[in-house]
Amino acid sequence: MAKDVRARVGVGVVAVGATALIGAVLLWWGGYDPQVAAGAMFRGSFGSWNTFASITLVRSVPLILTGLAVSLAFRAGVWNIGAEGQLYAGAIAAVWVGLRGATLPALILVPAVLMAATLGGAAWAMVPALMRLRLGIGEVITTILMNFVGIYLAAYMVHGPLQESRGVFPQTDRLVEAARLPILVPSTRLHLGFALALLLAAGLAVLLRRSTFGFQLRAVGASPEAARVAGRIRTGRVVLASFLVSGGIAGIAGGVEISGLTYALYEGLSPGWGYTAIAVALLGALDPIGVVVAGVFFGALQAGAGAMQREAGVPAAWVGVVEASVILTVLALARLRAVGRRGGS
Amino acid sequence: MNEIEIALFLESGVRLGIPLALAALGETITERSGVINIGLEGSIIAGALGGAVGALAFGDPAVGVMAGALAGVAVAFVFAAFAIGLGTDQIITGTAITLGGLGLTGAVYQARFGATGTALTLPTLPSAPVPLLSDIPWIGGALFDQAPTAYVAYALAPALWYFLFRTAWGLELRAVGEAPIAAHAAGVRVRRVRFLATVFGGGLAGLAGAHLALAHAGTFAEGMSAGRGFIAIAVVVLGRWNPLLVLCAALFFGAASALQFFLQAFGFDAPYQLFLALPYVLTLAALAGWVGRSRAPAALALPWRSE
Numbered sequence: 294m295a296k297d298v299r300a301r302v303g304v305g306v307v308a309v310g311a312t313a314l315i316g317a318v319l320l321w322w323g324g325y326d327p328q329v330a331a332g333a334m335f336r337g338s339f340g341s342w343n344t345f346a347s348i349t350l351v352r353s354v355p356l357i358l359t360g361l362a363v364s365l366a367f368r369a370g371v372w373n374i375g376a377e378g379q380l381y382a383g384a385i386a387a388v389w390v391g392l393r394g395a396t397l398p399a400l401i402l403v404p405a406v407l408m409a410a411t412l413g414g415a416a417w418a419m420v421p422a423l424m425r426l427r428l429g430i431g432e433v434i435t436t437i438l439m440n441f442v443g444i445y446l447a448a449y450m451v452h453g454p455l456q457e458s459r460g461v462f463p464q465t466d467r468l469v470e471a472a473r474l475p476i477l478v479p480s481t482r483l484h485l486g487f488a489l490a491l492l493l494a495a496g497l498a499v500l501l502r503r504s505t506f507g508f509q510l511r512a513v514g515a516s517p518e519a520a521r522v523a524g525r526i527r528t529g530r531v532v533l534a535s536f537l538v539s540g541g542i543a544g545i546a547g548g549v550e551i552s553g554l555t556y557a558l559y560e561g562l563s564p565g566w567g568y569t570a571i572a573v574a575l576l577g578a579l580d581p582i583g584v585v586v587a588g589v590f591f592g593a594l595q596a597g598a599g600a601m602q603r604e605a606g607v608p609a610a611w612v613g614v615v616e617a618s619v620i621l622t623v624l625a626l627a628r629l630r631a632v633g634r635r636g637g638s
Numbered sequence: 639m640n641e642i643e644i645a646l647f648l649e650s651g652v653r654l655g656i657p658l659a660l661a662a663l664g665e666t667i668t669e670r671s672g673v674i675n676i677g678l679e680g681s682i683i684a685g686a687l688g689g690a691v692g693a694l695a696f697g698d699p700a701v702g703v704m705a706g707a708l709a710g711v712a713v714a715f716v717f718a719a720f721a722i723g724l725g726t727d728q729i730i731t732g733t734a735i736t737l738g739g740l741g742l743t744g745a746v747y748q749a750r751f752g753a754t755g756t757a758l759t760l761p762t763l764p765s766a767p768v769p770l771l772s773d774i775p776w777i778g779g780a781l782f783d784q785a786p787t788a789y790v791a792y793a794l795a796p797a798l799w800y801f802l803f804r805t806a807w808g809l810e811l812r813a814v815g816e817a818p819i820a821a822h823a824a825g826v827r828v829r830r831v832r833f834l835a836t837v838f839g840g841g842l843a844g845l846a847g848a849h850l851a852l853a854h855a856g857t858f859a860e861g862m863s864a865g866r867g868f869i870a871i872a873v874v875v876l877g878r879w880n881p882l883l884v885l886c887a888a889l890f891f892g893a894a895s896a897l898q899f900f901l902q903a904f905g906f907d908a909p910y911q912l913f914l915a916l917p918y919v920l921t922l923a924a925l926a927g928w929v930g931r932s933r934a935p936a937a938l939a940l941p942w943r944s945e
Contacts, residue, residue, distance in 0.1 A: 323749050372729050374676075420922070430925050431934075433676065433729055434875065437868045438918045445915035453909050571733055608748035610860070613741015620734035624726035 300630070301578040308576060308622040309590070315618045320607065330605045337600020338593035346481040348599075351554060353592025355380070355566045357490040358546035360573030360584040361497055362414075362539045368501065368579050369535035370514040375421060375436025376543040377567025378443030379414035383544025385450055386413030387551050388465050388558040391472035392455070399471040406472050406552050407489075407545060414544015415537045417443060422536035426529050432536075440567065448560045455558065464559035474553035484553035491585060493542065498581040510535055543567065564595075565613075572616040575623045591616075641776075647900045648780035648893070653854060655892020656784065657682070657846035659791040661870035662877065662884050663798055664842025669874055670802060671835035672815035672937040676732025677717040679867025680739025681710035681840040685847025687743045690760055690858040691750075693851075699763040703787065703848045710844015711837055713739050718836040722829050725941040736867065744860040751858075763787065763853040785853035787845060794842075795885035802881065811835060815935035818942050828942045843867065865918075872921045876928065879935065894920045 317327040338349045359376040366373035390409035394402050421435035450456075451463045458466055474485040501507040512520040513531045520526040546566065551558055573591050577583030594612060601607040661678055668675050675681075685706035692705025713735060721731040751758055763785045772782040781792075802808040813821040814831045822828050846866070851858050873891055877884030898913030 323745070374729075374733060424922075424926055428926055430875075433674075434868065434872050435922060435925065437676075437865075438872065438922050441865050441868075441918040442915050442922070445911045445918075449909050449911035449915070452911060565737075568733065568737055571730065572737070575730065608745040610741045610744030610748060613737045614745065615741075617734040617738025617741065620730060620737070621720055621726075624731060624734075625720060625724055628724045628726050 301580070301583065304623060304626045304630075305576055305578070305583070305587070307626060308619055311622045312615055312618045316611070316615055319611065319614060323607075325605060325607050330601050330607050333600045333604035333607075334594075334597030337604075338597040343481055344596070346478055346483040348482075348596040349589065349593045350487055351482050351484070351592075352595045353589045354484075354486045354490050354553070355546045355550050355563065356569060356573050356591050356595075357494065357585055357588030358549065359543050359566050359570035360577060360588050361490075361494060361581060362542035362546070363567075363570045364574035364577060364579040364581070364584050365497060365501075365510075365542065366535055366539035367574060368514045369510045369532060369539075370517060371422075371532060371535050371539065372431070372433045373418065373421075373436055373536065373539050373543075374433055374571070375418065375439050375540070375567070376546075376570045377563060377565065378436070378440035379417045379540040379543035380547040380550075380563055380567050381440075381443035381447045382417035382540075382547070383410035383414040384547030384551050384558050384562055385447055385455075386410055386544070387548035388455065388468070391468040391552065392466060395469045395472070397471060399473075402469075402471045403474060403552065406468075407548050410544045410548020410551075411541040412544070414547065415541040417544070418536045418540020422533050422540075425536075426533060447558060447562065451559055457557075462559075465557045467556045468552065472552060473556060474549065482554065484549075486549035486553035489545075489549060490588075493545070494581040494585045501581065506531075506534070543570075569595075569616055572620045575620055643900075645776065645779050647896055648777060649783070650899060651893035651896035652780045652784060652788065652889060653892070654895045655889040656788045656791055657849050657854065657866055658870050658873055658891055659795075659885050659888035660787065660846035660849065661843040661867060662873040662888050663791065663794050663881055664839035664846075665870055665874050666877070666879055666881055666884050667798060667802070667811070668835045668839035669938055670815045670879060670935055671811050671832045672818060672935055672940065672942070673718075673722065673832050673836050674728050674732070674871070674939045675714065675717055675721075675735075675836055675839055676729055676868075676871065677713065677735025677739065678732075678839070678843045678870055679736040679863050679865065680717075681713040681843035682847040682850070682867050682870075683739050683743045683861070683863040684709040684713045685844030686851040686858055686862055687747060687847075688844060689848030689851045690758060692848075693761050694758075697761055699761050699852045702760070702852050703763065703845065706848025706851070707841045707844040710847060711841045714837050714840020714843070717840070718833050721941070722832050722836065725943045728939045728941065740861055740863075747858060747860055757857045757859070760852060760856055760858070762856045763849070765853075785849065787849040787853055790845065791885065791888075795881045798881040812935070815937055818937050818940075822942075832942065843870070846870075869917065869921060872925060875934070876921070876924055891917065891921070 320327045320330050339345055362376050387406045387410040391406045421432045424430045424435050425432045455465045477483045477485050509526045509531045512524050513528050517528045521528045573587045577587035598609045598612045602609045688709025689702040689706030693699045693702025717735045720726045721728045765783050766786050768782040772778045810826050814828050818828045873887045876887040895917045
């Protein structure tokens with residue numbers, strides 16, 4: 294077990310190193326000074342305690358949560374590429390409850406907002422889950438299609454039924470104090486959502502390792518046929534449950550972002566966290582604790598990319614390239630390790 | 639509603655359907671070989687940027703079209719190197735390729751053309767009406783007064799059908815997608831067939847991107863592929879992996895997307911964000927209601943590793 298953990302950490306370190314190298318070469322090739330860019334990146338992510346807490350850790354919250362959602366689904370053999378849409382569904386539900394329940398006390402309203410976000414995300418995941426289980430349609434395409442529907446639904450909401458009462462900007466009214474997550478560290482923007490993400494990761498780690506459901510989930514992910522025949526596991530139920538839990542967690546990511554940081558829903562709330570989540574999940578070796586580490590890493594990367602754009606003029610779109618190279622490096626290393634174990638066959 | 643409006647609706651439906659048809663026809667061949675390339679979106683956006691850069695550099699949209707196809711090939715090559723060469727998971731690899739393609743094109747575009755927001759004006763691919771055919775009432779103008787890339791799609795659908803179902807190479811390709819172990823035992827080089835099928839699909843996706851930039855929009859914008867790669871993959875399923883049906887599905891889908899302009903033009907007062915969501919909802923509904931359990935190639939998305 295310890296050896297396995299070491300190997301996974303090793304894969305992560307090599308992937309990050311290879312990505313840094315690729316990133317530097319790309320920057321140099323693009324005509325930027327890699328040293329200046331790297332300096333900006335470091336200052337923008339780890340430069341000071343306040344930068345680290347208010348930008349890097351705050352950015353990492355939705356990445357950890359969606360990363361957890363994706364990794365749980367992948368462990369169960371569910372190709373949920375739909376965290377983006379589930380996040381938006383959660384955000385819509387959260388903001389709706391938060392605005393409607395404005396008169397409730399915080400002790401009721403905050404949990405209600407988060408519960409709504411969970412249900413919104415789970416409902417969004419229900420559609421592809423049922424399409425797979427009832428109609429035999431693979432979830433890869435359906436979850437991606439649901440992403441677009443979710444993004445446009447959010448756009449419709451902030452232009453239409455949920456638009457702010459002034460009716461000027463395409464955004465919702467701001468949530469009342471009682472619907473907002475408290476700040477975790479005074480004089481920073483770090484909110485309770487970070488602690489929630491850590492708790493959820495710990496909970497999922499226990500669930501996966503110690504519970505019957507966790508065992509069934511891993512068994513179905515490893516081999517649905519074996520799980521059904523040898524383990525007498527009702528695979529359909531496990532797939533449905535994994536799908537819904539995964540969607541629910543992605544929904545929480547949307548709710549936490551609204552309730553902890555933006556206090557309102559607007560178009561483009563997520564710059565593609567649901568897709569970055571795949572990189573987070575893989576770099577975290579599909580393990581909840583690994584996902585936390587990978588989420589903070591990508592949070593730092595996004596924080597640093599913003600600083601790179603401001604200070605060194607490097608387009609922030611490079612982050613997409615970096616994410617891709619992290620994913621590809623992790624995949625390639627895993628394959629090469631597997632081939633090596635078989636004695637180079 | 640008069641004849642001119644119907645003609646306009648049909649024309650925009652076909653125009654919106656063509657890039658989907660090109661990308662989906664390519665993906666049909668790729669999937670028939672047992673490879674699902676979710677990185678198609680990356681090939682399309684690369685094709686759009688390649689088309690824009692090529693057309694600007696040479697002042698000739700025809701060069702742009704070729705550059706776009708090449709850019710699509712290059713992106714698919716990277717996907718194939720990982721997913722087929724190394725045997726990494728096709729779905730995750732494809733997602734990474736899409737992320738990387740969108741990021742790279744965005745960064746290159748900003749670096750080269752600036753992020754000022756002034757739209758690029760490209761030499762566009764003019765429509766080339768086909769004599770006689772374009773005079774057919776109702777559908778003539780819609781189908782046969784389009785950019786030359788449209789005719790590529792029309793010609794490819796029957797050609798690819800013939801290739802898949804009536805030639806020895808087509809049989810080999812389908813064998814690789816259905817039963818790679820048997821094909822391997824019969825002496826077919828599984829990975830080579832898959833590699834070629836994937837790169838071919840990437841080339842057509844690049845062509846689709848070039849069509850978007852040069853015939854459709856007349857400009858390049860970051861992320862202008864707007865999920866068409868994913869819709870194209872759904873179109874392949876709707877067309878049941880048959881090139882002729884895939885072309886029909888793509889045109890149907892284009893018409894569904896054109897509905898938004900159509901209904902808006904008629905003062906049908908619904909917010910346009912809902913119209914934007916319509917094609918995706920329709921695709922989901924079509925997948926659910928129509929495809930049922932129609933069968934994908936048996937070895938789709940399964941890596942071939944025993945060589």
